[in-house]
Amino acid sequence: MRPRILLIPLGILSIVLYLAMWQISYQFNWGEGYRDRPILTYLAIYFSLFASYAGAVWIIWKRTVDDHRLLWTLIVLGLLFRAAIMPAQQIQEDDVYRYLWDGKVFAHNINPYKFAPEEVTRLKELLIQDPEAFEQMYDTQSAAELSQLYDLKWESPETLVYQERINHPSVATIYPPLAQMMFRLAHQIQPDSILTLRLLFLAFDGVALMFIVLTLQALGMNRLWAMVYFWCPLVIKETFNSTHLDIIGIAMLCGTLFCVVQRRFFSANAFLALSVVGKLYPAILLPLILKQQYQAADSKIQNRWVRCGLSILLFGGLVAFFYMPFLEIGSQNFSGLKAYATRWQQNDSIFAILVWFFGLFAESNGPVPFSYDLPSLLAKITVAGILGVVMLYLLFWRKEIENPEPKAVLEPLFIIMALVFLVSPVQNPWYLCWVVPFLCIFPWRAGILLTGLVGLYYLDFYFDYQDINHYAPWIPWFEYIPFYLFLAWEWFKNKGLYTKA
Numbered sequence: 203m204r205p206r207i208l209l210i211p212l213g214i215l216s217i218v219l220y221l222a223m224w225q226i227s228y229q230f231n232w233g234e235g236y237r238d239r240p241i242l243t244y245l246a247i248y249f250s251l252f253a254s255y256a257g258a259v260w261i262i263w264k265r266t267v268d269d270h271r272l273l274w275t276l277i278v279l280g281l282l283f284r285a286a287i288m289p290a291q292q293i294q295e296d297d298v299y300r301y302l303w304d305g306k307v308f309a310h311n312i313n314p315y316k317f318a319p320e321e322v323t324r325l326k327e328l329l330i331q332d333p334e335a336f337e338q339m340y341d342t343q344s345a346a347e348l349s350q351l352y353d354l355k356w357e358s359p360e361t362l363v364y365q366e367r368i369n370h371p372s373v374a375t376i377y378p379p380l381a382q383m384m385f386r387l388a389h390q391i392q393p394d395s396i397l398t399l400r401l402l403f404l405a406f407d408g409v410a411l412m413f414i415v416l417t418l419q420a421l422g423m424n425r426l427w428a429m430v431y432f433w434c435p436l437v438i439k440e441t442f443n444s445t446h447l448d449i450i451g452i453a454m455l456c457g458t459l460f461c462v463v464q465r466r467f468f469s470a471n472a473f474l475a476l477s478v479v480g481k482l483y484p485a486i487l488l489p490l491i492l493k494q495q496y497q498a499a500d501s502k503i504q505n506r507w508v509r510c511g512l513s514i515l516l517f518g519g520l521v522a523f524f525y526m527p528f529l530e531i532g533s534q535n536f537s538g539l540k541a542y543a544t545r546w547q548q549n550d551s552i553f554a555i556l557v558w559f560f561g562l563f564a565e566s567n568g569p570v571p572f573s574y575d576l577p578s579l580l581a582k583i584t585v586a587g588i589l590g591v592v593m594l595y596l597l598f599w600r601k602e603i604e605n606p607e608p609k610a611v612l613e614p615l616f617i618i619m620a621l622v623f624l625v626s627p628v629q630n631p632w633y634l635c636w637v638v639p640f641l642c643i644f645p646w647r648a649g650i651l652l653t654g655l656v657g658l659y660y661l662d663f664y665f666d667y668q669d670i671n672h673y674a675p676w677i678p679w680f681e682y683i684p685f686y687l688f689l690a691w692e693w694f695k696n697k698g699l700y701t702k703a
Contacts, residue, residue, distance in 0.1 A: 205262070205269075206269075209261055210279070212257055213279035216251055216255070216433070217279070217286055219250055219254070220251070220286035220287045221286045223286075223293070223443070226244060226293075227290035227293050230292065233367075236667040239664075241663055241664040242664060244294075245657060245658075248439065249654065252435050255433050255435050256651075259433075262424075262429055268424045268426060269426065273428075280429070283433070283438050284404060284438060287438060287442050287443050288401075288404075288443075292443060293439075293660075294660055295440075296367055296368075298396055299364045299365070300319070301381075301385045302364050302385070302389070304377065305382075305387075305388050306354060306394075307351060307354075308382050308385065310350065310351075313531055313535075314375050314528075315528055315534060315536075316344070317344075317347070317348060317374065318538075319365060319368045319371040320372045322351045322352055322365070323355070323366075325351075358394065361394055364394055370541075374537050374538040374541075376541075376542050377481075378479045378482055381480055384399075384402055385399075387402065403442065403447075403450070404442070406452075406453040407437075409457070410431065410452055410639065413453070413456035413459065416460050417456070417642075420460065420463045420464060421608045421609050421643065423609070427645070430638070430641050430650070431639050431641070436638065436654075436657070437638055440631060440635055444632060446632040446635075447480070448633070448635050448636065449635070451476075451478070452477075453480075454473050454476040454477035455477045455639065457473035457477075458473040458484075458487070462494065462611055462615070463609075465498060467495035467498065467501075467513060468512070470495075471492075471513045471516050474488060474491065474517060475516070475517045475520035475521050479521055479524040486618055486619075486622060488514075489593060489597060490596060492513060492514070493597055495509060495510055495513055545574050547574075548628050548629070549628070549629045549662075549677075549678060550626065550678065551629060551678050552624055552625050553627045553629075556584050557577050557581045560576070560581055561577040585627075589618075596614040596618070609644070616640040616643075619640065623636065623637060629656075629678075630659070631657065634652065646692065648685055648688040651684065651688055655684060655685055656681055662677050
């Protein structure tokens with residue numbers, strides 16, 4: 203049977219399911235009817251989408267050859283998936299409200315890292331109740347900026363509602379400069395518009411797809427495998443419904459991968475810098491790219507140390523350039539990031555086990571430097587050690603494969619990005635989207651399975667709303683145990699990453 207006959211019906215079924223998700227999204231009203239939210243219906247739709255997607259991936263991996271017409275057909279269907287979900291209300295996510303507020307603050311030439319939203323909300327209260335404390339906390343310029351922000355909050359009903367919906371309002375923003383510039387652009391196009399943000403994200407989504415297709419072509423692989431990314435329900439839901447910003451950095455990461463395959467290392471490091479100022483943690487890939495640049499025999503710059511040094515300057519210079527508009531407040535730019543790194547823990551697997559293990563020996567009796575208690579600090583140190591050892595192995599101890607496949611140059615990057623997700627204290631579903639582009643190149647079934655299983659994350663909300671929280675601790679076990687078992691089986695079966703699809 204021809205693949206087209208199977209793939210197109212699966213695409214049409216997915217469109218219907220995305221339309222159904224759009225319809226139920228209007229029952230997810232912020233601050234209302236939590237017990238009545240159709241979370242189980244949403245999960246049924248999501249897992250149906252995943253089943254359709256998994257079937258399409260299986261067909262693409264097993265039965266297709268590169269077909270230009272079919273590629274464009276699948277791209278059009280992928281765009282229709284996005285069109286079907288884009289007008290929907292957010293389902294259980296509210297990060298977008300901070301994006302809109304950050305864009306408004308930045309568009310009025312105020313540093314978005316300077317004030318937490320709660321400071322704006324409490325301005326009048328503090329001025330009335332304790333004016334002396336206010337004068338001690340804020341200089342003349344800061345007081346004027348806070349007053350301006352307070353007025354901005356009340357400039358329209360939408361602004362007031364959205365600003366009041368910002369989660370963790372006592373924490374300043376954590377989002378890096380390129381993201382802030384996109385928030386500002388969205389505000390300048392249409393203030394307080396979630397749809398405008400989604401359309402901007404669609405542009406980055408298209409860039410990601412373009413680079414994935416070009417990378418597959420450069421590797422001599424089937425370009426249809428790009429549909430592993432473009433049809434992925436996790437990517438579509440978290441980008442075009444939840445409206446998470448990760449697509450900005452992911453698009454630049456895809457540019458990095460293409461340039462690494464093309465042996466254009468200066469361009470690769472430039473794209474990596476753009477990815478980092480979209481979201482910080484891809485910076486961990488820099489040593490691996492520098493290693494490949496050091497080993498390259500076809501560089502115009504013969505001195506290996508010089509070309510690596512220039513790349514470090516290029517990477518650091520670009521990151522510094524993007525942070526330059528915000529430097530007047532110094533380390534305060536990272537106050538939100540510090541709070542996030544210190545306190546956040548959610549939906550984790552390996553990290554949760556480490557916290558439990560260290561809790562057997564260390565008392566959990568309050569905050570310690572860099573963490574909310576001692577067991578979590580020890581778990582973070584262990585995670586850093588794991589990442590460090592794996593990085594050293596990939597840099598110095600790993601034996602090079604004889605006659606490696608061309609895609610071998612991307613294997614260390616895939617390993618580290620996947621490991622960063624798996625050992626993180628925060629394993630939100632949208633963080634897994636960073637791994638999906640690699641699955642277009644390395645056909646790991648366990649990775650595809652995990653993009654479906656992480657949907658169980660939303661079951662935690664259902665248990666919370668129904669007051670049956672004793673089930674919630676089991677959710678990560680159902681998410682990750684099947685994945686780890688399948689991963690182990692697949693690894694030993696194939697003796698490495700080079701799975702034959």
